[in-house]
Ligand SMILES: Nc1nc2c(ncn2[C@@H]2O[C@H](COP(=O)(O)OP(=O)(O)OP(=O)(O)O)[C@@H](O)[C@H]2O)c(=O)[nH]1
């Protein structure tokens with residue numbers, strides 16, 4: 001029997017950018033899995049190496065687009081720009097539980113702008129982890145109390161952690177008596193405190209093992225959240241450049257100590273980041289609580305302000321903003337919203353215009 005000619009349309013090669021562990025791979029894999037049951041998202045401390053190519057179908061499979069979640073770590077910056085010149089649209093992922101990293105996600109998108117071959121280029125953003133944003137809001141007092149308890153334990157007993165090289169090795173450190181904790185140590189203290197409270201049956205180095213006691217708070221989420229919180233609680237003796245600090249922190253998924261690295265070594269790659277931030281040892285539960293609510297968890301106003309920034313910079317970037325969604329990948333409704341947004345982007349792709357555009361500017365620097 002003659003095979004029926006396929007009339008599937010490939011409409012769109014869409015780059016998905018944003019900081020490490022914001023949820024790029026998870027959302028695209030979940031969308032791809034709707035029509036390809038062999039696809040499944042796995043938790044991993046590694047994060048995406050380079051990029052993935054994932055096919056997402058629409059309109060009963062007659063229409064599809066290729067989504068490329070590019071590894072969010074800073075080490076893939078060059079790759080991002082190279083892919084930028086062949087992409088037809090960008091989706092920027094923003095983690096709704098770590099809003100002070102948004103600037104870094106935006107920087108990834110604007111770093112591609114200079115090589116975009118189109119005017120009226122469709123750009124959208126998806127704010128992820130809505131479920132976790134709600135869960136942490138409800139649980140914020142327990143989060144803060146657990147961290148203060150973790151700090152007290154660290155003072156009395158020292159801190160134990162597992163560094164992951166070829167082998168997983170147990171290591172430990174004691175706090176010094178200065179009344180201030182260096183960033184690297186505080187990051188580990190917060191991770192340990194939240195793991196102690198919100199997980200059981202952990203296996204060092206394995207992101208898939210153990211039971212999550214707070215729905216949606218994965219071991220990876222625990223690390224990214226702890227890093228963002230540590231940054232928000234800290235101050236620097238010699239203040240560093242904000243973008244350089246964000247770049248430095250966006251170079252690894254596990255904690256710095258778990259990766260056997262430190263601020264000084266990473267600082268060589270990011271000299272403008274300045275000295276290692278410090279956190280006062282006697283921080284209170286109320287301070288932690290306020291910082292989580294005000295500096296980490298995004299609300300509607302934050303999203304609206306971000307949208308304004310995108311619109312404001314469009315005359316520099318040549319972007320055409322095609323909408324946003326705030327979703328959870330664990331809810332059918334969230335996946336539907338993301339899918340509809342991508343379908344809309346595909347419509348906008350057909351309206352963008354080819355342009356000879358080779359400019360070397362940094363829209364973020366020009367605006368701020
Ligand atoms: N609670 C919750 N967690 C999410 C959601 N989306 C993603 N995550 C979690 O976020 C973590 C990172 O997700 P990934 O998709 O691997 O992140 P990524 O952006 O691809 O990260 P890189 O590949 O390192 O750039 C994982 O633990 C996911 O389970 C969400 O909607 N809700």
Ligand SMILES: [Mg+2]
Nearest residue numbers: 024025047048
């Ligand atoms: Mg990924």
